[in-house]
Amino acid sequence: MSSADVILVINMCVAGLLAAAFMTIAVHGVGRAAARWLAFGYVLGIVYCVIEFSIPAFANARPPVVAAFAVFLAATIAFNGGLARKYDVTPPWVPMLLFLVFATVAVYFVQDLPRQSLVRMMAYQLPYAAMQFVGLAIVWSSRQRRGWLDTILMAVLAASAVQFASKPFIAGALGGWGANPQSYLQSSYALVSQSLGTVFALALALLILAVLVRDVLAEATSRSETDMLSQLLNRGGFERHAKLALRDATRQGVPVALVIADLDHFKGINDSFGHASGDRVIEIFAAFLHDAAADHHVAGRIGGEEFAIILPGTNLAAARLFAEGTRSAFGALPIEGLPADHRCSASFGVAELHAGEYFSDLLRRADDALYLAKGSGRNCVRVSTGLTVVRQPATKAGHTDWSKSV
Secondary structure (H helix, E strand, C coil): CCHHHHHHHHHHHHHHHHHHHHHHHHHHCCHHHHHHHHHHHHHHHHHHHHHHHHHHHHCEEEEHHHHHHHHHHHHHHHHHHHHHHCCCCCCCCHHHHHHHHHHHHHHHHCCCCCCCCCCHHHHHHHHHHHHHHHHHHHHHCCCCHHHHHHHHHHHHHHHHHHHHHHHHHHHHCCCCCCCCEEEEEEEECHHHHHHHHHHHHHHHHHHHHHHHHHHHHHHCCCHHHHHHCCCCCCCHHHHHHHHHHHHHHHHHCEEEEEEEEEEEEEHHHHHHHHHHHHHHHHHHHHHHHHHCCCCCCCEEEEEEEEEEEEECCCHHHHHHHHHHHHHHHHHHCCCCCCCCCCCCCCCEEEEEEECCCCCHHHHHHHHHHHHHHCCCCCCCEEEEEEEEEECCCCCCCCCCCCCCEE
């Protein structure tokens, strides 16, 4: 058995282990559709290795050679399908399958060219390189936010494409790829080619596994930080994300405000109409906050009927308008499960981060403003300005009250 034979056996074993790993994820983990396609791709890799081993047994090597090419190219297409599923991109199935047919037909006919013809060798390797570039384009075109793992994956896909495109020249430098297909595995080129295949197959698989594991951990973190009823962040999740938002806003030199809201007379709703109606009120108010929030805002349910939202890039006046708009819209909405003429309301406290303050300081001042709003008859907005809490225009009375309270 030649060295290339040994590497091919290793490739087959590696492909089997990777197929099993992705199949396990497909059954139990996040990104199941992606993992299924990736597992299928590595199963095709095993089939490719088996066909390569069988070529010396054929007097006419054209059928197994063309079959091996088609199976390996199909494996790269399945891999791209997995990437597309992972990165939420529509898989370009029709172009890839048409390319598979065209490339396979081309490889069938180039068998009539001289064995060491550059055109013949290019017909084998360039389709593989093209599919690696397609995979890179899939990751690049994803709307998901790319991290450093995704960037490395794109770099490795590009490097893999380059190594496929360079293989005809490597073969020429090493004296060709065997006098005939049956002697391919005895050539020095086969050892180099199969070794490169092992390196890139492992690198790509490990990167994809790392990306999938990252997603599993992100989902677990998201679940642990999400309030199931409101689908907003729970208190722990809100505080963690709020502190990160404050840190980023401080670095960028932009204002950041905090709005705290408390549903008015919530206990009375539960007592009078039942907990199911109370839950519905929480869901509707949470939906209001979610829909009103921009992508960079951080909203959470920080207590039974208490909510908060961090507004990076928003000053005190704009945050007050945000709170007023939410209060007004929510107060006019009929709630399913409550009498048709019954309306719910909420009280709001608003504060803007000052230089040198921590999140706890901002939270305390917004909470003080909320306390004042509840003490002022509820269904209103109060604003904290440093050591003072400013009364905004009263909503129930028909006049404006700008008095201050320390």
